[in-house]
Amino acid sequence: MSDRPPTSVLLPTTRWTDACAELAAQLGAGDELLIVHDDEGDPVAERKDHPEGVRLVAxxxxxxxxxxxxxxxxxxxxxxxxxxxxxxxxxxxxxxxLATFTADYETHGPVSEVPYFVGRDPLSVLLEPLYASAGSLGLYLGNQIWGGAVVFERTDIDEAAFLDDLRRTVSDDGLLMEYLQVTTVGRTRIVPIGGTIREAIERPVRWTQILRWHFPGTVAGICVFSLLVLVGAVSAPLPAAVILTLVHLAVNEVLGVRRWTAVLAYPSLFVFVPLLFYGLVRRTFVWGGRRYRWHGKFDVEVVE
Structure with missing residues (x-):
């Protein structure tokens, strides 16, 4: 291992997953892995034989x-x-x-990787191309933060103000984007999503509302652009299908991922646009088993 400063890895989860074991095995001297769960009733809290450097935080x-x-x-x-x-x-x-990611900090300062969402249910599979172009590509090109892989130091942000805001909002990475500038290194991580149609619907609702409260100009631009593309797709189906497929093949190449789902770009548009507007008007959404009502950026109600 290098002589890098010791690192605290924060992993929110209620279960001991493959990721827990993978990260525990990568800890260097002085590093720690914090498994952050809800309470003692979580399955992960029942596990007693934790590897060295692993701590549970309720x-x-x-x-x-x-x-x-x-x-x-x-x-x-x-x-x-x-x-x-x-x-x-x-x-x-x-x-x-972990070694590669933390070494990136020495070269670039705060860094983040980019997710590529792969569906586990029919609707999530259909939406893959639009998630890649409207989500992953924007993070990659805009040097934006993905909370699933970001490294920084406390002195890089106003920690006290950040934590105060964090305890009053929904999106951890959406808020961090307002406090921290990062470089997105050229690595894309495959993230399986969905599993049920309900999950596939709730996810774009949450993502749309994150944009609504943190980046209203961005979501307005996405809505207008998506409507214009949809009108073009209806007016000229064949050229639109060809162009959209080629564009999404190119997006995948930029992200370093080759997925057959790029051919779904045209039909995906007809589902993505209605879901986008549905996400703007929906009053509640479910995330991680809890239902939230998001009245304002710092006005969150945990419904159940």
């Missing part, structure tokens, strides 16, 4: 923020080190992930 139930925001706030409070890595439990962390 965040408690969220009151005015999302479960994810609550977990990150608790994890940052419990972390022993200045260098922090946020990550998620829903994608594969190869053996050199």
């Amino acid at each position: 965040a408690g139930e969220p009151e005015q923020c999302s479960g994810k925001a609550n977990a990150i706030a608790a994890g940052m409070g419990a972390a022993r080190h200045d260098r922090l890595v946020w990550t998620d439990d829903d994608f594969h962390h190869p053996p050199d992930w």
Whole structure:
């Protein structure tokens, strides 16, 4: 291992997943992996034989923020080190992930990777091309933050103000974008999503509302552009289908992912646009088993 500063890895999860074991095996001298869960009733809390460097942190139930925001706030409070890595439990962390990722900090300062969402149900599969172009590509080209893979140090942000805001909102990475500038390194992580149609519908609702409250200009631009593309797709179906397919093949090449689902770009548009507007008018959404009503950026109600 290099002589890099010790790192605190924050992993919100209620279960011991493959990602927990992968990250525990990558800890260097002085590093720690904080498994941040809700309470002692979670399955991960029942596990007693944790590898060296692994600590469990009980965040408690969220009151005015999302479960994810609550977990990150608790994890940052419990972390022993200045260098922090946020990550998620829903994608594969190869053996050199932590060493490579933290080494990137020495070259670029705060960095983030880019997710590529792969569907596990028919609707999520259909929406893959639009998630790649409207989501992943924007993160990659705009040097924006994905909360599933970001490294920074406490001195890079106004930590006290950030944590105060985090405990009053939904999106951890959406908020972090307002406090931190990052470089997106050229690595894309495959993130499986969905599993049920309900999950596939709830996800774009949450993402749309994150944009609505954190980046209203961006979501307005996406809505207008999507409507214009949809009108073109209806007016000239064959040319539109060819162009959209080629564009999404190019998007996949930029992201370093080759997926057959690029051929679904044309039909995906007819589902994506209605879901986009549905997400803007929907009053509640479900995330991680909890239902939220998001009245304003810092006005969150945990419904159930």
